[in-house]
Amino acid sequence: MDSKASIAVTPPPPTPRLEPVRSAVGITPAARDEIEQLWGSVFFSAEHKAPRSVIVTGAEPDEGATEVAAALALVGASARHGHRVALVDFNLREPMVASLMGVPESPGVRDALASGELIGGTNVVLQEGQLTVVPAGRPDGHASAAVDPERVQRLIQHLLSYHDHVIVDAPSVNRNSTVQALAALTDGVLLVARQSVTRREALAEAKKRIELAQGKLIGLVLNMRKFPVPGFLYRRM
Amino acid sequence: MPENRSRSLRELSRVLFARWLMVLFIIAAVTGATLAACLKAPKSYRSSVTFLAKEPRPQNPTAQQVSTDRSLEVFIKTQNELITSQTVLARTLAVLRNPESAVAKEWMEAREAVEQFDKDRSSNRDSARDKDREAILARFTASLAALDREVDRLMKEAADYREDLRQFAKKVKVKTPGGEQIALSEIFTITVTMPGPPERAWQAADLLARNYVDRYRQLQAESGGKSAEFMRTRLDAFKRERLARAEAALRDFVENELESPSDVGILEQLSKSGTEAGRQIVVRRFQEELIDIDAQLASAVQLKRELLEQLPEVLWGKDPRTGPDGELTVPRMENLSEEALPDTHPALIEAVTIIPEDTIQNNVVVNQLKGKEVALLIELNRLQVEFAEQYRAVRDKQMEIARTRRQILRELVAEASARDIAASILRARQNEIKTRLDQETRRLDRTTSLLVRYQELQNELAVAREEYRRLSADLASAEQFQNQEADAITISIVDPARVPDADRPAFPNTILFTVIAGGVGVLLAFAYAFMADHFDHTFRTIGEAEHYLGVPVVGSIGRHRSGLVT
Numbered sequence: 001m002d003s004k005a006s007i008a009v010t011p012p013p014p015t016p017r018l019e020p021v022r023s024a025v026g027i028t029p030a031a032r033d034e035i036e037q038l039w040g041s042v043f044f045s046a047e048h049k050a051p052r053s054v055i056v057t058g059a060e061p062d063e064g065a066t067e068v069a070a071a072l073a074l075v076g077a078s079a080r081h082g083h084r085v086a087l088v089d090f091n092l093r094e095p096m097v098a099s100l101m102g103v104p105e106s107p108g109v110r111d112a113l114a115s116g117e118l119i120g121g122t123n124v125v126l127q128e129g130q131l132t133v134v135p136a137g138r139p140d141g142h143a144s145a146a147v148d149p150e151r152v153q154r155l156i157q158h159l160l161s162y163h164d165h166v167i168v169d170a171p172s173v174n175r176n177s178t179v180q181a182l183a184a185l186t187d188g189v190l191l192v193a194r195q196s197v198t199r200r201e202a203l204a205e206a207k208k209r210i211e212l213a214q215g216k217l218i219g220l221v222l223n224m225r226k227f228p229v230p231g232f233l234y235r236r237m
Numbered sequence: 238m239p240e241n242r243s244r245s246l247r248e249l250s251r252v253l254f255a256r257w258l259m260v261l262f263i264i265a266a267v268t269g270a271t272l273a274a275c276l277k278a279p280k281s282y283r284s285s286v287t288f289l290a291k292e293p294r295p296q297n298p299t300a301q302q303v304s305t306d307r308s309l310e311v312f313i314k315t316q317n318e319l320i321t322s323q324t325v326l327a328r329t330l331a332v333l334r335n336p337e338s339a340v341a342k343e344w345m346e347a348r349e350a351v352e353q354f355d356k357d358r359s360s361n362r363d364s365a366r367d368k369d370r371e372a373i374l375a376r377f378t379a380s381l382a383a384l385d386r387e388v389d390r391l392m393k394e395a396a397d398y399r400e401d402l403r404q405f406a407k408k409v410k411v412k413t414p415g416g417e418q419i420a421l422s423e424i425f426t427i428t429v430t431m432p433g434p435p436e437r438a439w440q441a442a443d444l445l446a447r448n449y450v451d452r453y454r455q456l457q458a459e460s461g462g463k464s465a466e467f468m469r470t471r472l473d474a475f476k477r478e479r480l481a482r483a484e485a486a487l488r489d490f491v492e493n494e495l496e497s498p499s500d501v502g503i504l505e506q507l508s509k510s511g512t513e514a515g516r517q518i519v520v521r522r523f524q525e526e527l528i529d530i531d532a533q534l535a536s537a538v539q540l541k542r543e544l545l546e547q548l549p550e551v552l553w554g555k556d557p558r559t560g561p562d563g564e565l566t567v568p569r570m571e572n573l574s575e576e577a578l579p580d581t582h583p584a585l586i587e588a589v590t591i592i593p594e595d596t597i598q599n600n601v602v603v604n605q606l607k608g609k610e611v612a613l614l615i616e617l618n619r620l621q622v623e624f625a626e627q628y629r630a631v632r633d634k635q636m637e638i639a640r641t642r643r644q645i646l647r648e649l650v651a652e653a654s655a656r657d658i659a660a661s662i663l664r665a666r667q668n669e670i671k672t673r674l675d676q677e678t679r680r681l682d683r684t685t686s687l688l689v690r691y692q693e694l695q696n697e698l699a700v701a702r703e704e705y706r707r708l709s710a711d712l713a714s715a716e717q718f719q720n721q722e723a724d725a726i727t728i729s730i731v732d733p734a735r736v737p738d739a740d741r742p743a744f745p746n747t748i749l750f751t752v753i754a755g756g757v758g759v760l761l762a763f764a765y766a767f768m769a770d771h772f773d774h775t776f777r778t779i780g781e782a783e784h785y786l787g788v789p790v791v792g793s794i795g796r797h798r799s800g801l802v803t
Contacts, residue, residue: 031794031801038792064801068794071801100802190791193782196255199774200785207786219791220782226796228254229247237247 020123020130023102027074035071039081042072042190042218043165051187051218053156055090057170057179058192059206060199064223065192066096069169076165077131083164086121086132088156090178091171095136108137113151118158132163153185173206183215192221252770253763255777260762267758268751275747282435283743284442285428287732290316313425316728317411319456320427320449323402327388328381328452329445330405334398336440340380340387347373347380348451381451409445424731430744435737442734453728468712472705480705483698490694494687496680503684504691512685519681523674527667534663541567541656543593544649549584552646567654573647580639589642592649600652606645613638 027035043050056069066089073087089097090109098105103122112119114137121134159166168186170179183189189210193203203220210217227234253260290313319325332341350373358370391398410428429445431438491501507515545565550558552568554577560566571577578584589610597604617634624631737743776782779790794801 025802028797028799028801028803031797034792034794035801038794041791064794067801071794074802191788193776195793196773196775196777198776200776200781201774203776203782203786207788217788219789220786222779222782222790222793224796225793226255228257229250230254233250234247237250 020125021103023124023126025070025074025101025124026127027071027078031071032075035075038068038221039072039075042188043076051216052160052164053166053168053186054218055168055170055179055182055186055189055215056192056221057189057206058172058194058198059174059202061172061175063172063192063194063198065172066091066100066169068190068192068221068223069167070097070100073131073133073167074126076167077126077129079128082129084132084162086134086159086163086166088121088134088159088166088168089136090168090182092136092178093171093176097133097169098135101131101133101135103133103135105135106138108135109155110137112137112155113148116151118155121159132159134159149181149185152182156185173209174202179215180209180213183210183213186215188216188218190218190221192223194223195225197224251777253766256766256769259769260766263762263765264755264758267761268755271754272747272751275745275750278745279432280742281430281432281744282438282737282739283428283430284435284438284734284737285426285732286442286446286730286734287424287426288316288446289729289731290423290425291729313413313423316425316449316453319452320411320445321406321409322452324385324388325445325448325452326406326409327392327402328384328448329441330398330402331384331388331391332444332448333441334391334401338387340383344380344384347377348447351377377451378455381455405441408441426732435739435742438743439734439736446730446734450728450730464718465712465715468708468715472708472712475705475708480698480701483694483701487694487698490687490691494690495684500680500684503681504688507685507688508692508695512688516681516685519677520674523670523677527670527674530663530667530670534660534667537656537660537663540593540595541565541653541660544596544653544656547593548646548649548653549587551578551582551584552650567657568650570647570650573643573650575643578643578646580636580643582639585639585642585646589645592645596649596652600648603645603648603652606641606648610638610641610645613641 042054054072056065056072058065070087073085075081076083076085087097087101088109089095091097092110095105095108097103098108101124103124107119109119111117112134119134121132124131124133156166156168166186168182170176170182173179173191179189191203191206191210207217229237332344335341354370354373408430410430411425412428413425427442427445427449429438429442431441491498495501495504503515503519506518509515510518542565545567548568552572553566554568554572556566556569556572558565589607592603592607597607613634617631617638620628620631620634626632770777776785779793782788782790
């Protein structure tokens with residue numbers, strides 16, 4: 001396929017030469033403000049340098065980390081922010097980004113790790129702006145190859161070279177070692193937790209694992225937050 | 238701190254609202270289940286009878302306030318026990334089980350007759366109908382006895398009857414408006430709660446009230462009759478033993494100890510006036526008589542001596558003039574004969590001239606003779622003037638005077654003799670009285686020694702009579718009481734039993750139970766909510782997460798039905 005990028009160490013291609021895919025995917029309007037806030041909290045830090053590569057993961061499966069990652073990428077890539085954002089799916093066993101974003105599954109991370117080639121991902125043209133999506137790749141790939149840090153680092157470096165931010169969707173920390181492998185290679189980790197579902201112990205465990213892998217835990221994202229007390233009552237209390 | 242308070246309030250409401258579905262479900266489930274159970278449960282109905290206990294109070298009630306209160310309390314407690322007694326409950330249940338049985342019908346009719354009779358009689362008293370009343374009462378008593386036999390039979394044969402009786406005892410309650418302080422009121426209420434149709438509760442309450450009143454009357458009549466019977470027996474025994482014995486003892490004493498029954502008079506006299514005074518009264522009577530006799534005797538002797546001293550010596554003739562005791566003796570009449578004392582004897586003149594004045598006054602014959610002599614002397618003097626001594630008329634007169642003088646002398650001797658006899662009679666009388674006085678004194682002494690014993694016996698008899706009188710009065714009052722008791726209904730029904738409202742069963746009280754179940758449901762639901770929250774290990778709030786992990790929460794995303802990305 002001509003969408004495959006040629007392996008060239010120098011100079012890296014300034015922009016991905018991939019055939020753009022048109023997608024109707026967008027952020028649910030009701031959630032936009034919340035995601036915007038999250039974006040701001042993570043990437044506009046007055047104290048220290050804003051992280052460029054961020055892993056979005058959950059302590060346990062089904063925390064909604066993939067959606068949060070996708071939503072963050074969409075916000076960052078939106079016309080309002082205008083960042084060049086790459087969304088990378090490192091959930092090699094149960095990839096979801098491709099189907100979520102409506103792009104082909106391949107070429108993807110798995111291919112890149114297996115072959116050692118650098119890939120540029122798929123350029124997705126959105127309603128407001130564009131986004132690079134690197135799906136997980138063909139499912140018959142080698143799962144063990146995912147943990148080759150050197151190739152991972154190269155891939156991330158490659159993507160960072162022509163993107164402002166790389167957002168990595170990773171499998172849950174407590175079930176999979178991927179995050180531990182990636183943590184040190186990125187600027188930070190965002191832990192997504194579902195209110196009233198994720199156990200505190202699981203979160204503590206995830207935090208411990210991330211810190212052991214020398215990753216930086218940027219913060220916690222509270223997903224599927226509920227306000228059990230009705231608003232009118234809550235405001236009076 | 239308002240912030241803390243509001244935070245904790247928010248916390249509390251969060252806990253509840255976080256599981257509102259389950260909370261509502263629990264409340265609804267508990268309430269609904271109770272409601273369903275209430276609607277489906279077999280219903281019991283309650284019927285009650287209110288009584289007024291009118292205590293018989295013959296005295297002024299305010300005079301014995303304390304004891305009355307106390308006795309009213311005891312009375313009502315007793316009624317309580319009576320109502321829940323086995324006999325009353327068993328009779329009631331026997332009738333309730335089979336109201337159409339012959340025994341039950343007979344009882345109902347018999348008591349109906351009694352009540353009807355009493356009602357008639359209270360409006361129109363007629364003592365002639367007491368015989369009728371006795372017959373009606375006898376029938377009623379017999380019906381009760383038949384009912385008791387039926388109860389005995391059921392107790393022996395019907396196991397379910399025994400079980401029913403146990404259950405029935407639990408369904409009967411006696412209440413007083415004052416609660417524990419039952420002496421405050423004379424009202425008390427029997428309440429019967431029965432499963433089944435409302436009519437059954439009414440029937441049970443009504444029958445129980447009737448049976449209670451019957452039992453009360455029965456007991457009252459029995460106790461009244463017994464007390465009168467007891468009093469009668471006691472009175473008979475007392476009469477037989479104490480009274481008769483006291484009387485017999487007194488009779489024995491009078492018959493055996495006293496010499497004559499007339500001594501009782503002395504004893505009475507003595508017990509009335511005391512020993513010493515009584516003795517003096519008796520002795521004085523004799524002494525007065527003796528003194529009187531002494532006086533008479535002295536005058537008789539004196540008169541005799543005076544007479545005899547005047548009489549001429551010739552009258553004694555050859556007899557000695559004085560007796561062996563120195564007293565002058567009465568001359569014999571022979572010495573006054575014409576031969577012994579001729580008319581011409583000078584002694585005739587001598588004696589007559591000095592007749593004692595008393596004798597002339599007292600002795601009519603002497604008086605007349607003296608008068609005659611004087612008249613003759615006057616006549617003689619006249620004759621002597623006219624005639625010579627030898628003149629016959631003069632001599633006749635002289636003869637007549639001499640005869641009269643002899644007669645006077647005879648009379649004087651007779652008088653002296655009479656005095657002598659009177660004196661001897663008086664002496665004899667004196668002796669007799671002295672003897673009697675001695676006798677009386679001796680008798681008095683002896684009787685006095687018996688007086689103590691007599692008084693004892695007399696006293697004992699008096700006490701026994703008094704006691705007998707008192708017992709008789711008691712018996713009379715007991716009999717009166719019995720009559721009164723048999724008549725007086727001191728328990729009267731204020732409110733008869735009513736058929737309870739079918740919509741308002743005593744159990745279950747649907748509204749109350751449902752409300753309570755609602756409350757319990759709320760409590761259970763709250764308990765569930767807080768317990769679930771306590772054991773929930775997930776994190777619920779941003780603050781909790783930050784506190785627990787030490788990591789900032791950089792964002793929170795709400796729940797969006799269509800997901801974050803579309």
